[in-house]
Amino acid sequence: MERTEILKRIIEAKRQRRKKLASLSYKEKIHILIQLQKFAEGVKKPGNASGNFKTIWFKP
Amino acid sequence: MDNALRIIKELKTKGIIQDYAIGGGIAVLYYTEPLLTYDLDIYFVPIKECLDVLTPIYSFLKKRGYKTSKEHIMVEGVPVQFIPVYNELVKDAVINSQKVNYGRLKTNVVGLEYLIAIMLQTYRAKDRERLVTILEETEFDSNRLRLILKKYGLYDKFKKFRSVYFGKN
Numbered sequence: 001m002e003r004t005e006i007l008k009r010i011i012e013a014k015r016q017r018r019k020k021l022a023s024l025s026y027k028e029k030i031h032i033l034i035q036l037q038k039f040a041e042g043v044k045k046p047g048n049a050s051g052n053f054k055t056i057w058f059k060p
Numbered sequence: 061m062d063n064a065l066r067i068i069k070e071l072k073t074k075g076i077i078q079d080y081a082i083g084g085g086i087a088v089l090y091y092t093e094p095l096l097t098y099d100l101d102i103y104f105v106p107i108k109e110c111l112d113v114l115t116p117i118y119s120f121l122k123k124r125g126y127k128t129s130k131e132h133i134m135v136e137g138v139p140v141q142f143i144p145v146y147n148e149l150v151k152d153a154v155i156n157s158q159k160v161n162y163g164r165l166k167t168n169v170v171g172l173e174y175l176i177a178i179m180l181q182t183y184r185a186k187d188r189e190r191l192v193t194i195l196e197e198t199e200f201d202s203n204r205l206r207l208i209l210k211k212y213g214l215y216d217k218f219k220k221f222r223s224v225y226f227g228k229n
Contacts, residue, residue: 018092018197019197021093021094022091022093022197022198025161026089026090026160026161026162027061027162027163029089029090029094030061030086030089030162032094033089033094033095033096033097036094036095036096037096037098040096054098055098055129055139057138
């Protein structure tokens with residue numbers, strides 16, 4: 001299989017995955033958002049350099 | 061989130077605000093894959109035009125024991141930012157917002173085409189990033205979008221944006 005063909009397949013698979021995620025219910029998406037906030041907490045800079053307010057939400 | 065949305069809805073039923081709709085990242089997330097954001101933006105139409113439209117909201121919420129933190133008020137663990145409708149586009153977006161289910165609860169979310177128009181108007185880096193996601197992932201009504209964009213003088217900006225990011229005219 002050609003490299004461009006593999007790349008096309010990967011991009012299409014990613015697109016399908018995004019589409020699937022977009023079709024989740026609002027509540028499920030908020031649940032994922034809170035998970036994302038928790039993951040980001042681990043890699044966030046100490047202090048709050050940007051001055052933005054960033055906090056993990058309580059459970060939905 | 062359920063409780064936060066319930067309290068926000070109460071602001072309307074108790075006549076503290078005229079109308080409201082979820083905007084910003086949480087509105088985008090309704091239409092796209094989940095994205096990282098930290099606050100819940102609520103656009104609202106005040107009951108009457110006055111200088112301090114936020115005071116009635118904050119008084120109500122503080123009486124309930126919710127505390128402010130920078131420009132947010134923490135409602136049931138969710139940092140909420142109340143934004144009065146600051147121009148005709150945003151007001152129109154709230155009035156024509158979409159009724160959406162959040163579990164058993166009904167809430168209002170800015171409609172997709174209005175959301176695109178608002179992001180084109182504010183046009184910060186994160187708006188441009190979200191616009192790309194929306195244009196790639198969602199099926200918006202292009203006729204409705206064109207009408208809104210033309211009404212608010214954003215159509216040329218949209219065409220330029222599409223041409224830069226998608227190579228389309």
